[in-house]
Amino acid sequence: MTNWVYSFGCGETQSLDIDRDRLGGKGASLAEMARMGLPVPPGLTIISDVCQHFYVHAKGFPDGLKQEIEAGLRAIEAATGRQFGGAETPLLLSVRSGSRVSMPGMMDTVLNLGLNDETVKALAADTGDERFAWDSYRRFIQMYADVVLGLDQEFFEEILEDRMSELGYAYETQLSADELKDIVSEYEKLLDEELGESFPQDPCEQLWGAISAVFSSWTSARATAYRALHDIPFDWGTAVNIQAMVFGNLGNDSATGVAFTRNPSTGEKALYGEFLLNAQGEDVVAGIRTPQSITEAGRIASGAEKPSLEKLMPRAFSELVTVAARLERHYGDLQDMEFTIERGTLWMLQTRNGKRAAGAAMKIAMDMADEGLISRDEAIIRVDPATLDQMLHPTISPDFKANPVGSGLPASPGAVTGEIVFSAEEAISAHAEGRKVILVRTETSPEDIHGMTAAEGVLTTRGGMTSHAAVVARGMGVPCVTGAGNMRVDRFDNILHGVGGVLMHAGDLVTIDGSTGRVLKGAVPTQKPALSDDFQRLMGWADAARRMKVRTNADTPGDARTAREFGAEGIGLCRTEHMFFEGDRIKTMRRMILAEDEAGRRAALDQLLPMQRADFEEIFAIMHGLPVTIRLLDPPLHEFLPKNEEEREEVARALDMETSLLKQRVEALYEFNPMLGHRGCRLAISFPEIAEMQARAIFEAAVAAARLTGEAVVPEIMVPLVSLRSELEYVKGRIDGIAGTVMRESGMTLTYRVGTMIELPRAALRAHEIAEEAAFFSLGTNDLTQTTFGLSRDDAPGFLGAYQKKGILERDPFMSLDFDGVGELMKLATERGRMAKPDLQIGICGEHGGDPISIRFCETLALDYVSCSPFRVPTARLAAAQASIREREDPASGKAVATA
Ligand code: ADP
Numbered sequence: 070m071t072n073w074v075y076s077f078g079c080g081e082t083q084s085l086d087i088d089r090d091r092l093g094g095k096g097a098s099l100a101e102m103a104r105m106g107l108p109v110p111p112g113l114t115i116i117s118d119v120c121q122h123f124y125v126h127a128k129g130f131p132d133g134l135k136q137e138i139e140a141g142l143r144a145i146e147a148a149t150g151r152q153f154g155g156a157e158t159p160l161l162l163s164v165r166s167g168s169r170v171s172m173p174g175m176m177d178t179v180l181n182l183g184l185n186d187e188t189v190k191a192l193a194a195d196t197g198d199e200r201f202a203w204d205s206y207r208r209f210i211q212m213y214a215d216v217v218l219g220l221d222q223e224f225f226e227e228i229l230e231d232r233m234s235e236l237g238y239a240y241e242t243q244l245s246a247d248e249l250k251d252i253v254s255e256y257e258k259l260l261d262e263e264l265g266e267s268f269p270q271d272p273c274e275q276l277w278g279a280i281s282a283v284f285s286s287w288t289s290a291r292a293t294a295y296r297a298l299h300d301i302p303f304d305w306g307t308a309v310n311i312q313a314m315v316f317g318n319l320g321n322d323s324a325t326g327v328a329f330t331r332n333p334s335t336g337e338k339a340l341y342g343e344f345l346l347n348a349q350g351e352d353v354v355a356g357i358r359t360p361q362s363i364t365e366a367g368r369i370a371s372g373a374e375k376p377s378l379e380k381l382m383p384r385a386f387s388e389l390v391t392v393a394a395r396l397e398r399h400y401g402d403l404q405d406m407e408f409t410i411e412r413g414t415l416w417m418l419q420t421r422n423g424k425r426a427a428g429a430a431m432k433i434a435m436d437m438a439d440e441g442l443i444s445r446d447e448a449i450i451r452v453d454p455a456t457l458d459q460m461l462h463p464t465i466s467p468d469f470k471a472n473p474v475g476s477g478l479p480a481s482p483g484a485v486t487g488e489i490v491f492s493a494e495e496a497i498s499a500h501a502e503g504r505k506v507i508l509v510r511t512e513t514s515p516e517d518i519h520g521m522t523a524a525e526g527v528l529t530t531r532g533g534m535t536s537h538a539a540v541v542a543r544g545m546g547v548p549c550v551t552g553a554g555n556m557r558v559d560r561f562d563n564i565l566h567g568v569g570g571v572l573m574h575a576g577d578l579v580t581i582d583g584s585t586g587r588v589l590k591g592a593v594p595t596q597k598p599a600l601s602d603d604f605q606r607l608m609g610w611a612d613a614a615r616r617m618k619v620r621t622n623a624d625t626p627g628d629a630r631t632a633r634e635f636g637a638e639g640i641g642l643c644r645t646e647h648m649f650f651e652g653d654r655i656k657t658m659r660r661m662i663l664a665e666d667e668a669g670r671r672a673a674l675d676q677l678l679p680m681q682r683a684d685f686e687e688i689f690a691i692m693h694g695l696p697v698t699i700r701l702l703d704p705p706l707h708e709f710l711p712k713n714e715e716e717r718e719e720v721a722r723a724l725d726m727e728t729s730l731l732k733q734r735v736e737a738l739y740e741f742n743p744m745l746g747h748r749g750c751r752l753a754i755s756f757p758e759i760a761e762m763q764a765r766a767i768f769e770a771a772v773a774a775a776r777l778t779g780e781a782v783v784p785e786i787m788v789p790l791v792s793l794r795s796e797l798e799y800v801k802g803r804i805d806g807i808a809g810t811v812m813r814e815s816g817m818t819l820t821y822r823v824g825t826m827i828e829l830p831r832a833a834l835r836a837h838e839i840a841e842e843a844a845f846f847s848l849g850t851n852d853l854t855q856t857t858f859g860l861s862r863d864d865a866p867g868f869l870g871a872y873q874k875k876g877i878l879e880r881d882p883f884m885s886l887d888f889d890g891v892g893e894l895m896k897l898a899t900e901r902g903r904m905a906k907p908d909l910q911i912g913i914c915g916e917h918g919g920d921p922i923s924i925r926f927c928e929t930l931a932l933d934y935v936s937c938s939p940f941r942v943p944t945a946r947l948a949a950a951q952a953s954i955r956e957r958e959d960p961a962s963g964k965a966v967a968t969a
């Protein structure tokens with residue numbers, strides 16, 4: 070009965086009885102391959118529990134480990150017919166790390182262990198290749214000294230390189246046995262000098278040294294950093310695999326390499342990979358020699374001259390092809406394999422699910438479903454929804470070597486080039502002249518919105534992923550880089566300062582890459598992605614699999630059109646405030662706001678009515694046959710007013726108003742906390758004529774669009790920022806009144822609904838009362854997050870970074886829902902709302918509606934739809950399908966998401 074050590078490939082494969090998390094990915098794959106009868110050098114796995122025992126619980130190596138390892142070694146000796154430390158047929162070992170998830174290159178490996186001044190001679194005699202034996206010994210000393218004794222590789226490289234240049238050699242394969250012997254003695258001398266001790270000759274001492282070092286590599290700085298980056302818990306620990314060596318450096322009929330079952334960058338269904346002749350594993354990654362292509366097709370495609378493995382070793386190659394196919398079928402996924410060929414015989418050293426590019430992931434998933442390797446549901450699960458949005462935007466050509474002049478946050482994907490402009494007005498006028506521009510600002514404000522629409526891309530030197538610029542740009546699908554802190558905007562001289570003293574003036578070309586956050590000087594080659602057949606087909610499968618509908622947040626006809634093309638099934642949020650910034654309207658809007666009495670307001674509103682109606686008519690025509698939710702005016706009115714003295718004078722002139730009077734009105738509208746001030750339904754209650762004008766515009770537009778398209782939309786009028794049932798009751802009364810009037814005037818019956826945003830904690834708590842007045846709820850999770858935390862989204866980037874760094878808050882709650890707090894309120898609101906009104910329609914319209922994990926949570930609440938910005942619609946369709954599948958297959962996973 071073993072506790073800590075399980076062997077593979079030595080007769081029975083014990084490690085199959087153990088949970089793969091404890092064996093580590095490498096150990097599990099070696100065991101699995103051995104069980105399948107594939108050629109795997111025999112070995113044993115020390116499970117990760119030992120690492121936990123050692124580091125996490127600081128209890129040293131557990132009792133009995135030594136005996137178990139010894140027993141395992143005897144089994145390897147029996148399987149190979151070799152003896153560890155033996156004077157005739159010595160067994161050499163590799164000691165390899167292997168954690169639960171692959172951490173490529175982060176931890177250590179020691180190869181050729183068991184060599185010493187005696188066994189090296191035995192190995193030479195046994196293989197009849199003296200050169201090989203000394204090459205292996207040289208490699209072993211170098212690796213062992215680095216990993217176990219902590220003496221940098223560089224010292225050894227220096228000796229090796231010096232010797233090679235003396236001899237005039239280009240590759241270490243040119244070194245003869247005698248020359249390698251000399252190098253080994255120089256290595257041994259170096260160890261003596263640097264460490265004051267000689268190289269350990271006892272194979273057992275070597276083995277324990279290597280085991281301890283490989284376990285310790287779990288705590289190395291690079292492994293720690295990698296874990297932090299990928300959210301891998303420290304207490305998982307790593308397993309250690311001890312395995313008989315096979316030799317790729319035994320002459321020119323030996324080789325080592327890496328292969329993928331399909332091409333990981335294109336997804337093409339063909340074996341893909343590289344190898345080196347007469348070499349050991351680490352040489353391929355280290356890039357000492359340029360590796361050769363495995364397949365003949367790959368060699369031709371890369372234009373290389375050196376022959377392929379297919380040509381050189383046809384037998385081993387065809388065996389590799391067979392093994393690859395079996396492994397892919399077995400695991401049902403793209404495999405990334407390590408192999409070695411020893412004197413013509415193929416040995417498999419590792420296999421794992423391969424990493425792949427976004428486009429390749431989609432192709433591979435679709436192909437595998439078509440081949441019957443995986444189900445359609447599985448294909449849907451395999452594609453990361455977040456990557457879809459990259460596929461809709463141009464990207465920088467992969468073979469272009471970029472040299473950034475600045476970097477910020479990848480706020481909205483896509484790579485674009487344009488002339489630098491420093492203000493929204495310049496962007497608009499340049500756009501009108503047909504020039505392509507990048508709007509460069511320190512930060513953007515809502516008034517820049519038209520400049521942002523006119524620009525190809527937006528760059529800000531401040532602000533985070535949820536800054537105004539970022540949210541708006543994502544919403545519009547405009548590529549955007551925010552918070553480029555290593556750049557500076559000098560508005561005085563109109564210069565953009567980049568890193569390394571680079572200066573860029575207005576009119577200079579700049580490229581931003583919103584997928585990576587890079588900023589580049591000048592124009593850069595980009596690729597425009599086509600929506601592939603695979604893309605369309607996958608979307609079709611996703612649509613069939615999902616339960617929740619997907620709507621879009623669209624404020625303009627352009628947004629609505631894009632979203633419908635991307636498959637939106639209605640508009641979940643149409644904000645009306647942007648409409649009042651357009652062209653001349655802001656003037657009329659200001660006149661309305663600054664009016665001293667209702668009559669003055671009504672006069673201005675009468676002028677706004679036809680403009681609003683025209684906006685809605687166009688949107689309704691585009692969305693014919695689908696529901697459209699329109700939100701009544703939400704922001705505090707002073708957002709529409711001039712901010713400084715100069716602007717105030719200009720506005721006063723334009724409105725023919727005393728500057729002092731205007732100043733008085735602006736001051737009267739000033740608020741200490743506008744976010745919690747006179748906004749939302751509060752405006753409709755103080756100035757019902759505003760809501761009435763909007764309702765009239767909506768109903769009249771619905772009538773006109775229905776006549777035009779023959780297919781009516783169902784307008785859903787949404788009242789924002791409600792916390793009391795009586796607020797909604799009052800505003801709804803006004804809307805119903807107008808609906809009656811318009812129906813009488815037009816002689817047409819309209820179906821419409823009045824509902825509310827649930828975006829304040831009180832509304833969530835009293836949802837059962839509010840539901841009695843509401844036909845629908847829309848969970849406004851942006852404001853609900855702000856008000857639940859008491860945290861302003863615009864101010865949060867200033868300190869949330871510190872929260873995340875200190876581990877106080879894991880995720881930015883504006884990007885990914887706070888399930889425990891905000892989610893709890895959403896759950897309450899849904900349950901209580903449906904209790905009062907079982908057919909209450911409930912959706913979500915916050916930014917979270919496009920975030921895959923948040924969408925998974927929405928599925929657990931059985932929401933009717935999610936709504937997100939147009940470019941995230943495909944992402945949401947796929948994420949909603951995944952959520953449905955997971956909820957069907959494993960309802961508990963929804964809770965896991967919520968508590969993750
Ligand atoms: P990593 O996790 O960094 O890939 P590995 O444990 O896979 O580290 O080892 C690195 C390389 O060492 C492998 O690519 C393989 O070629 C070589 N290697 C490991 N074990 C053996 C072995 N038993 N025989 C020959 N080569 C080996």
Ligand code: MG
Binds near residue numbers: 407419
């Ligand atoms: Mg490996």
Ligand code: MG
Binds near residue numbers: 851
């Ligand atoms: Mg809101």
